[in-house]
Amino acid sequence: MLDSKLLVIKIGSNVLTQENGLPDLDRMEKLVAQIQALTSLGKKVVLVSSGAVAFGRQAIPLPEKLNPVFKKQIWASTGQIRLINQYQNFFEKHKQPVAQILVTKEDFRDRKHFLNMKNCVQALLSQGILPIINENDTVTITELMFTDNDELASLTAAMINADTMMLLTNVDGIFTGNPSDPDSQLIEKVASKMPEVSNYISASKSSFGRGGMLTKYAMAKKSADLGIQVIIANGKRENVLGEFADKSLRCTWFEPQKAKHGAKKWLAHGEHYYVGEITINEGAKSSLTAEVIRSLLPIGIIKLEGEFSKGDILLIRDETGHKIGLGRAEYSSKVANERIGQKNQKALIHYDYLYIFDHD
Numbered sequence: 639m640l641d642s643k644l645l646v647i648k649i650g651s652n653v654l655t656q657e658n659g660l661p662d663l664d665r666m667e668k669l670v671a672q673i674q675a676l677t678s679l680g681k682k683v684v685l686v687s688s689g690a691v692a693f694g695r696q697a698i699p700l701p702e703k704l705n706p707v708f709k710k711q712i713w714a715s716t717g718q719i720r721l722i723n724q725y726q727n728f729f730e731k732h733k734q735p736v737a738q739i740l741v742t743k744e745d746f747r748d749r750k751h752f753l754n755m756k757n758c759v760q761a762l763l764s765q766g767i768l769p770i771i772n773e774n775d776t777v778t779i780t781e782l783m784f785t786d787n788d789e790l791a792s793l794t795a796a797m798i799n800a801d802t803m804m805l806l807t808n809v810d811g812i813f814t815g816n817p818s819d820p821d822s823q824l825i826e827k828v829a830s831k832m833p834e835v836s837n838y839i840s841a842s843k844s845s846f847g848r849g850g851m852l853t854k855y856a857m858a859k860k861s862a863d864l865g866i867q868v869i870i871a872n873g874k875r876e877n878v879l880g881e882f883a884d885k886s887l888r889c890t891w892f893e894p895q896k897a898k899h900g901a902k903k904w905l906a907h908g909e910h911y912y913v914g915e916i917t918i919n920e921g922a923k924s925s926l927t928a929e930v931i932r933s934l935l936p937i938g939i940i941k942l943e944g945e946f947s948k949g950d951i952l953l954i955r956d957e958t959g960h961k962i963g964l965g966r967a968e969y970s971s972k973v974a975n976e977r978i979g980q981k982n983q984k985a986l987i988h989y990d991y992l993y994i995f996d997h998d
């Protein structure tokens with residue numbers, strides 16, 4: 639494990655709940671104390687915490703037959719107050735001020751909006767306030783939802799340029815089979831070229847989890863590729879964060895790759911957010927995928943789809959339809975359509991705002 643200065647710690651619902659479904663306040667209080675111990679070592683921490691629905695479900699009984707969307711909205715909106723109040727009480731004992739930030743996928747789509755959110759988190763950290771982030775579950779339904787809070791944590795880690803992301807769940811990490819099977823072994827290190835890891839993971843989830851280990855793995859891998867070290871560990875372990883600090887923690891560690899800069903990290907997570915699509919010719923493709931990456935000029939563009947404005951995310955495909963990468967539009971689709979295929983025109987995507995997918 640590498641040293642860390644700025645961490646995103648994500649706590650799964652099952653870490654904060656007992657087997658009978660009741661909130662595990664003792665665990666929560668211990669985790670808060672351990673987070674404080676990390677901050678007293680000079681580390682900055684942003685917390686992404688699940689648990690709103692689980693806390694609401696226990697407090698507010700609802701009829702079995704009620705529409706599941708209403709149930710989720712009611713439990714999330716009532717449970718989030720309980721969750722954040724508990725955090726505030728526990729952090730107050732350490733004289734640590736906290737802030738609540740509730741976000742939706744939309745907040746990550748628009749670069750300006752994204753930068754506002756990033757500035758807010760940074761302003762809080764600069765004043766010694768600990769941000770506690772959760773999804774705004776009351777307004778995010780189906781396609782507006784993050785896959786789960788593992789996705790939210792990895793978007794947050796990329797947004798604030800965190801060096802470390804910890805995903806705390808109810809198992810020690812990724813195992814070579816079902817974690818409860820004694821023959822399964824913990825995978826302690828995931829290096830960049832280990833495609834077989836996902837084969838070990840089954841679709842099963844803990845009783846309150848949303849995404850399961852597969853999304854945890856996908857998000858961890860993506861974050862590590864962007865240069866963030868990722869640790870999947872057991873949040874129910876007595877001194878999980880203390881063991882992390884002294885590097886004795888039993889966990890799955892994802893080795894970080896060379897760090898990408900901020901705008902590229904934002905784009906890397908843009909696969910679900912693109913507004914328009916561009917098809918490029920072979921010459922443009924070899925230029926974009928070469929060692930020295932160049933900007934995308936209109937002369938290399940064959941086709942444009944969708945209406946986009948300056949600043950929107952665009953998906954880039956080659957002539958066979960294969961996805962090559964993502965980029966930020968320097969001008970609108972209206973202007974781009976006038977320049978398509980022409981020489982000596984300003985780049986539609988500047989290389990600082992271009993993210994090429996890894997194709998192996």
Ligand SMILES: Nc1ncnc2c1ncn2[C@@H]1O[C@H](COP(=O)(O)OP(=O)(O)O)[C@@H](O)[C@H]1O
Nearest residue numbers: 650807812813838839840843844847849850851
């Ligand atoms: N190969 C595997 N290694 C570890 N856990 C796995 C594996 N395959 C499936 N899982 C399941 O993934 C669960 C953790 O995911 P999830 O329930 O979404 O947690 P959280 O609520 O913390 O996000 C574990 O409790 C475990 O049952």
Ligand SMILES: N[C@@H](CCC(=O)OP(=O)(O)O)C(=O)O
Nearest residue numbers: 651688689690691786787848
């Ligand atoms: N936003 C939801 C959490 C959804 C979620 O991703 O849960 P988990 O898989 O336990 O991290 C809540 O607070 O209940």
